[in-house]
Amino acid sequence: xxxxxxxxxxxxxxxxxxxxxxxxxxxxxxxxxxxxxxxxxxxxxxxxxxxxxxxxxxxxxxxxxxxxxxxxxxxxxxxxxxxxxxxxxxxxxxxxxxxxxxxxxxxxxxxxxxxxxxxxxxxxxxxxxxxxxxxxxxxxxxxxxxxxxxx
Numbered sequence: 796x797x798x799x800x801x802x803x804x805x806x807x808x809x810x811x812x813x814x815x816x817x818x819x820x821x822x823x824x825x826x827x828x829x830x831x832x833x834x835x836x837x838x839x840x841x842x843x844x845x846x847x848x849x850x851x852x853x854x855x856x857x858x859x860x861x862x863x864x865x866x867x868x869x870x871x872x873x874x875x876x877x878x879x880x881x882x883x884x885x886x887x888x889x890x891x892x893x894x895x896x897x898x899x900x901x902x903x904x905x906x907x908x909x910x911x912x913x914x915x916x917x918x919x920x921x922x923x924x925x926x927x928x929x930x931x932x933x934x935x936x937x938x939x940x941x942x943x944x945x946x
Contacts, residue, residue, distance in 0.1 A: 822917045825913055833908065845874060845875040848877070852883065862901060873924070
């Protein structure tokens with residue numbers, strides 16, 4: 796009897812720890828490396844947006860719709876921002892190349908399409924804006940530090 800109670804309690808504790816860990820990493824921006832090819836994103840060689848956000852989404856993905864709305868809102872306020880949306884199911888070659896394991900996954904690039912930040916899940920609107928503003932060493936906040944977590 797005691798062994799069963801201990802087993803159930805340990806499973807509950809492990810589940811709780813896992814869920815806290817999962818929520819803390821959900822939607823967080825991480826520094827990333829690599830670069831995109833203009834042809835893969837449909838960006839012309841003469842085009843040079845100030846930044847590009849690449850979103851890998853999936854058909855019927857509810858969190859992808861939330862990220863899409865946030866990106867559309869940000870694109871209205873950030874000058875010359877290019878948002879590229881790629882269906883991960885149709886572009887498995889790119890999803891594999893950029894190690895996209897789940898949707899939504901977004902990448903923030905510089906004007907030369909070098910990847911600066913990436914996030915899997917649903918990042919906050921402020922985290923995406925902070926990632927677009929630049930790295931912490933440039934005197935700008937880290938994307939994971941939104942207003943709520945600073946206070």
